[in-house]
Amino acid sequence: MKLINEQKEEIAAQADDLLTKNEEIQLQNSIIESKNRHITDSINYAKKIQKAVFQISEIDKGIEQDFAIFLKPKDIVSGDFYWIKKVGSKSIFVGADCTGHGVPGAFMSLLGISYLNQVLQQSITRKREVVQKEHAKVGIYYEYIEAEDELNSNPAAILEELRNKIKNALHQSDFETTAKDGIDLSLCILDTNTNELQYAGAHRPLVYFSNEKLITIKADRMPVGVHLKEKSFTIHKVRLQKGDCFYMFSDGIIDQFGEDSGEKFKMKRLLDLIKKNTRLSPAGQVQLIENEFDRWKGNHEQLDDVLFIVVKV
Structure with a gap:
């Protein structure tokens, strides 16, 4: 017991x-x-x-072109970003993919946007005109008026200045010993008077549709940031026509694995989709890309942030 x-x-x-x-x-x-x-x-x-x-950025005043954007963060905030500005007769479009995603990528995106704004301000010539006026009491006099601003830079020069700022901010003095954080991006400047498109890219290509052909311009194989073999960025010039489209995107789409196939989406599939649907409006093209991405991904985990931009000239 x-x-x-x-x-x-x-x-x-x-x-x-x-x-x-x-x-x-x-x-x-x-x-x-x-x-x-x-x-x-x-x-x-x-x-x-x-x-x-x-x-x-998106509602910057004066943008005349029809454009649409598909942005789908992997997490709540995104390391991919877009940046759109108008200076005089030039429309500037940027599609960017920062190192990482989530909070670290988002901080890099804000850093990138901040420095792009700084570089742009340094690249603008403020113009003033002298206008002759007449007053009943004082007679003829002259007055300065603000004229249209002028962009005195090109995409390659902007990327190089942006690279310097990013490297300084992240203390990237040596490739071997510093963090390899940076930004991959496409930067396009469209002259709305001539429809000439200037492009420079860091790891991100430019795709455009003109004369019934879809053409890809390869980017320089280095980021906006520290790199083992740094060189000047390459500037490309293309004369587009009214109704042509150009495209910028991050690698989040093409690197996404599909639920059913287990394969990556890949560049070829994306280019085929673009080519088949160039007749649609930018909003229609973006919606189709988004639907196809979601269908392809299914229940598979999204691996990276996704950004896709369409601009119609």
Whole structure:
């Protein structure tokens, strides 16, 4: 009888111990859930900030071209970004893919946008004109008025200046010893008077459709950032026609594995899709690309941020 009572007491003690540990686990889980909610709320707020920055870029006054954008972050915030500006008769379009995704990529995207704005301001010539006026009391006088700004740079020069700023900000003095963070991007400047398109690219190509042909211009094989064999970026010039389209995109689409096939989406599939649907509006083309990407991915994990931009001249 004594043995049974001792066993009961031992079982009761173990039960109390388990109950205490269970309560501790529940408390820890509650703390973890609270911290996760706090982190998620913070990232969601960061998403709002990033979205606001993107929208400020997108609605830059004076953009005449019809364009559409498909941006699908892997996580809540994105390391891919777009940047669109108008200076005088020049429309500037950037599609960029920063190192990483999620929060680190998002910080890089904001750094990239900030420095692009700085470089652009350094590349603008503010023009003023002298206008002769006449007043009944004072007679003829002259007045300065602000004229249309002029962009005095090209895509390659902008990328090189952006590279210098990124390297300085990240303290990338030596390729062997510093972090390899950087930005892959396409930068296009369209002259709205002549329809001449200037392009420079860091790991990201330019695709354009003109005269019933889809043409790809390869990018320089180096990022905007530190690189083992740095050189000047190459500038490419193309004369487009009214109604032609050009395309910029990150590698998030072509590197995505499909649920059914287990294969990557690949560049050829993307180019075939573009070529078959150039008659659609930019919004229609973007919607088709988005639908096909989602269909291809299925329930497979999204591997990277996705960005796809269509501009119609």
